[in-house]
Amino acid sequence: MQITILPELKAYIDPLTPDEYEALERSLLAEGCRDALVLWGDVLVDGHNRHGICQKHGLPFQTVQNPRFQSMEDVHLWMIDQHLGRRSVSDFQRGVLALRKREIISTRRARLLAATPPPASLPPDGDDAAAPAPAAPVSSAVDAPETRALNSREDIARAARLSSSQVVMIEKIQKHAAPEVVEALKAGDISLNAAAAVASLPEQEQKDAALAGREELKQAARRVREARRKPAVEREAAQAPGESAAVSDGDELGALRQRVHALERENAALREQLARWQAQEVPAP
Template structure:
C-alpha cells in the first residue's frame, strides 16, 4: 500500500486474495464463502479514500464467469457481477479502476445489467495485437470513464482513434519491464503520443518498465523524492506526461524566468520545484525524522524563504525540508518571508541558495567545499556564455572554474584542485574518509597522487593576474602560492605544470 497524492493506492484482487487465503486452492468446491465475503466487503472497512485497482492480471470478466463462488456451489454470473459492482457503488468515496485484460462482445450482455457509478473507471489492457479487436466491444461498456492501458506496443502499428468518438478519457503507457526498448518501439510510443495530441486525448506515460530501458540515466523521476517518481523513471523526451483522472489534470507547472518547471509540492500558497529542492543535498531519512519530531514538539521558528514570480506565485528557495515536515504534520501556521534579491535566472537563485547555506550554518572546510562543488556546472555554463561575449584576452580568466569554487567555499585554489583530483581518481574508500573528515583533502590527495595512472592528471589551469596588487590579494587568500612575472605570453610554454597550477601569471606586455 502506498500514497498517491491525497488518496491511498491499493489493489483489490478479490480472486487472488481469496486463492491465497485458501492456500492457493482453485477448486470451487473447496471455497469458503465466509472468507470470500470478507474479501468482497473489504472496501466497506476502509476509512480513508482510496484509488483501488482491480489488477490487470485478474482478467475480471473472464475470471468471474469461470471461477467466482456463489452459495450452494452454483455459478450465477449475473449475481457475481452485481455483488462486486454493488460494493463499488456503495462506497463512492473510493475510485475503482477495473482493468480488463480481454473483453469479448458476448460480455456486453452482463455489463447492461450492472450499474456503473461515476467512481468506476474501466480500462482495457492492450499487451498484444489481438487486444485491438477488443476495443470495439470495450467502447460499448456503459461506464462513464474509460481508458486504454498499453503495456507493450511493438506490434501495434496503429490504433484507430476515429472509433473513439470521445469515448476514451485517456491513454496510458506502462512499459512491460520484460520487453526491451528498441528504436522502432520508441518511435511507436511517440506516434501514439502524437495521435493522442491530435485527437485531444490525454496521454499518460507511466514509466520505462526498468531503468535499463530509460534512455536518460539522469532522469530526475528516478529519485524516490521526486513527485512523479517511478522505479524506472517516467520522463519521455525531457517531459512528464502525467494525467490524473480524478482531477483531470496533467503534471502541474510553474513559470520562472520564462521557463516552465514541474511543481513538486503545493502547500499553503507555497510551491517547490525539483531544480531548487534537489540542488543542495537532500536530508537523510533519520535526520528528517529527528527534525520532524522537533518541529512537532516546538513548532517551526525559522521562516521558509520564497521568491515571488512575475505572476505572483511563491517559489520556495530555502526551507524545502522544513516545508515537507509541515506537509507531513499538516501544519499550516508557520512563518514565511519573501526574498527580494534581483534574480535574473534559475542559476542566480541556486548560487544564492549555496551562499545562504554558508551564512546560516557552521560548516567545516570539506563541507563548504562539497557544497560549493554543487555550483561547478553553473560556473562552467556561465564561463561558456562569457566566452561568447569576451575577446580572446579574457578566455583563460573566464574559465577558471576552480578559482570560482575556491572563492565560494573560502578555500585556496590548490585545495579545490586537490579535492577535484580525489573525487575523479580516488577510490570510494578514500573519498568516503575525506567526506567524513577522517582524511584531510591534502591527505587524501597524497594517497592518490603517487599512483602512475594519476600523475599525468595534474590541473594546469592558469591564473592570469591583472595587476601585482591583485596577485598579492590572491596570495593572502591562499589562492596562489606566488607570482610569476613574464614579459610576453609565449614565455608561458617554458613553465612547468606545477608552476602553472600554483602560481599567478602577470604579463607585462599584454
C-alpha cells in the first residue's frame, strides 16, 4: 500500500540519536518489525524510523489504522501521549511535549467555546408555544477530559513526570535560550538547571559559551548563579556590623559586671583585713 510521509509529523518529535538509531536497526534486523506502524488514512503517524529501516533492508512490516483521529490536532495529541509514556525520553523533551499538549488543548477549547451559541432568550409571557427549542451543544469536546487537563503548572508537571520547578526552567529555556544552548542540553552537555541559568544571559554570550564547549557552558552557569547570590551576600554584610556591635556590646557589659563583682570581693576582703588590724591595736580592757 502507499504510505505518505509528512515532514511535519516526522519532525514533530525529536529524532533518535545515532546510537539509538543503530540499536533500533540492529533489533529490527535480528527480530523483524514486530510493532505495527500507525496510519491515519495513508499518512504515517508512528513508526517513521522503523519504516525507513524496513525500506532500507527490505523487511516486511504491518500497519494499523487509528479510527479515533479526526484532525491533525488529534494526531499531535496522540503522538505526544505516546512519547510522554516512554522512559527513553529526556526530562527536557517530556516538558516540551507537555507544554505543546497544553497549547493544543487551550486552542481547541477556546475555538469550541467560541463556536458554542449563546443561550436562547426567554419568550414573552403567553408565547410559550412559539418558543424555539433549546439549541443542542455544538460539541461535547468542550467538556472532554483532555480539555480540562493541564490547566496549571502542576498539571503539566504530573503529565511530564517532572517537578513544578523543572517545568518553570523548561519554559524559560524555550523562551530565552539560544538554539545552540538547547542543542547542548539535548546532547547532554549541560544540565536542565544549568541551561536555565545560561538562558538568562544575552543571546550572543549564550552562543559563545555553547560554541566553546561543555566546560564553558558550566562556567557560564556558575557565573550566573554567583551573580544571583551576590546581592544576598551584600545584604548580609550590610547587616553584619550592627550585629557585631550588638555582640560586642553584650560582651563588654558582661565583662564590666564581672569586674564589678571582683572589685566588690576585693573591697570586702580589704574591710575584713582593716578590721583585724584595728582589733590588734586596741588594748584589751
